[in-house]
Amino acid sequence: MQAPSLSELKQHAEKGDARAQYMLAAQLSGAGEKQEAERWLNAAAAQGFGDALYTLATRRLDHDGLVAAAEMLARAVQDGSTPARRLLGVLHAMGLGGARDWSEAVALVTGAAQAGDPAAMRELSMLLFVADRDDEDGANLLATAAPRDPVAGAVAVRRFALGRSHADSASARAHLELLERVQYPHAMSLRAAFDKHASPQRFQPSPPDWVRIAEKLEQEPAAPAIAPEVLCETPPARAFRAVFSPEECEYVIAASARLLAPSQISDPRTGAPVQDPYRTSLTAILSLVDLDLALVMINRRLAAMAGMPPENGECLGVLYYAEGHEYRPHCDWLPPGPELDRGGQRAATALIYLNDEYDGGETHFLVPDLAFKGGAGDVLMFENLSENGDPAPHSRHAGRPVREGKKWLGSTWYREKNYRH
Numbered sequence: 001m002q003a004p005s006l007s008e009l010k011q012h013a014e015k016g017d018a019r020a021q022y023m024l025a026a027q028l029s030g031a032g033e034k035q036e037a038e039r040w041l042n043a044a045a046a047q048g049f050g051d052a053l054y055t056l057a058t059r060r061l062d063h064d065g066l067v068a069a070a071e072m073l074a075r076a077v078q079d080g081s082t083p084a085r086r087l088l089g090v091l092h093a094m095g096l097g098g099a100r101d102w103s104e105a106v107a108l109v110t111g112a113a114q115a116g117d118p119a120a121m122r123e124l125s126m127l128l129f130v131a132d133r134d135d136e137d138g139a140n141l142l143a144t145a146a147p148r149d150p151v152a153g154a155v156a157v158r159r160f161a162l163g164r165s166h167a168d169s170a171s172a173r174a175h176l177e178l179l180e181r182v183q184y185p186h187a188m189s190l191r192a193a194f195d196k197h198a199s200p201q202r203f204q205p206s207p208p209d210w211v212r213i214a215e216k217l218e219q220e221p222a223a224p225a226i227a228p229e230v231l232c233e234t235p236p237a238r239a240f241r242a243v244f245s246p247e248e249c250e251y252v253i254a255a256s257a258r259l260l261a262p263s264q265i266s267d268p269r270t271g272a273p274v275q276d277p278y279r280t281s282l283t284a285i286l287s288l289v290d291l292d293l294a295l296v297m298i299n300r301r302l303a304a305m306a307g308m309p310p311e312n313g314e315c316l317g318v319l320y321y322a323e324g325h326e327y328r329p330h331c332d333w334l335p336p337g338p339e340l341d342r343g344g345q346r347a348a349t350a351l352i353y354l355n356d357e358y359d360g361g362e363t364h365f366l367v368p369d370l371a372f373k374g375g376a377g378d379v380l381m382f383e384n385l386s387e388n389g390d391p392a393p394h395s396r397h398a399g400r401p402v403r404e405g406k407k408w409l410g411s412t413w414y415r416e417k418n419y420r421h
Helices: 006-014 018-030 034-046 050-058 066-078 082-094 102-114 118-131 136-148 150-162 169-181 187-196 210-216 246-259 293-306 338-343
Strands: 229-232 237-240 282-286 316-321 327-330 346-353 358-360 363-365 370-372 379-383 397-399 402-405 407-415
Touching (some): 018 034, 050 082, 082 118, 082 293, 102 210, 102 293, 118 150, 118 293, 136 150, 136 210, 150 169, 150 187, 150 246, 293 316, 293 346, 293 379
Antiparallel strands (some): 229 237, 316 407, 327 397, 363 370
16 A cells, blocks of 8 residues: 655645644654644644654653653554554653553563564463573463564574474574665574574464463563672672573664664763774664563672662663774773763663673683673672772773674663663
8 A cells, every 4th residue: 555645644734633633743853844743743742643752751761751751652552553652661660750650561561572573472381481581471472572583683683593392493594594685783693503503393373371470470581690700899790690691682782783883982072972993893772662571680689799770770781892893991980070970870781792702701800800701691890999989990991892703782881870760
């Protein structure tokens, strides 16, 4: 069916058709007519059109607008907006714009999954895999989502390569070939893993048992406690081994790949982010609008290991280092300015090592000359402040150049104070 022309959309929009108003706003925005686009977007939202309300809500996801955003999303859910369901689920899971309510968060996302949304299905599957990596309900949801969702497809390939139960070789091959065609940046790793485990395996997904899934997810998934390995006392640095599964690592990479852009540093004079040859990686920032319940759980587990409230954490960043990429010696402190005032200094740093198919790329503490290279799923935690709260010079560190392969790393900084409100 041919899409309506701009003139046709205008005719329907002027007659009060909310869907036409929303579509017209999108076309006008793409053409650079921002003011007119905004007028029609607000017109559609005023009629309660769910996708328009969702779009406006995504602009209010800062510490001053969270309550208004939650209210807009709730109205959008009533109008049937699936993206609004998933995002409102994130706000409930994090306690933003209202009280924290895990049950309501799961109910919202489950509603989106029941309506056929593949992204909602795969985030529920990842929650189920926290308790049981071979959970059949999780495998059913993932297999159903994967043909329509590249993140689910990447995880499905990884699960097959790991020899997990309820994985299908033919489907995994098809997902891998599609990921290679669209140049998924971690496809080479998936290909190598797939080829090592190419034996035929069949799994035919069955319709989801929503009652059983709801029972499994009634309580927030609990991750096992992992004792830290003390690397050094100055700076205080600890390693947690095999915290996240290979599927979770692939999930983070796949969820962030579309957001990659040249990395930035904080300008030492102004605190503003700027590009600099001092840091040559690519970075994806998973902001609030990019999160889902699986990523929320990963953030909460990181915060627990750091001994920090989750709300003190900045957005999870995902770093991609190609051969020769590095981050020269630096400290993670913030210079004086609005960012420092917002949540205080960066008290601690958490790094998730998302893969290990590379040489070089160690995290190097200049004093006491300690180089650490984690395996996939390992976490490194270190403190950036001295006992009196001043920036600690011994926290100076570097990401050494990658000699061969590609390095993927997750990074979160924890502030002294609440960063979300």
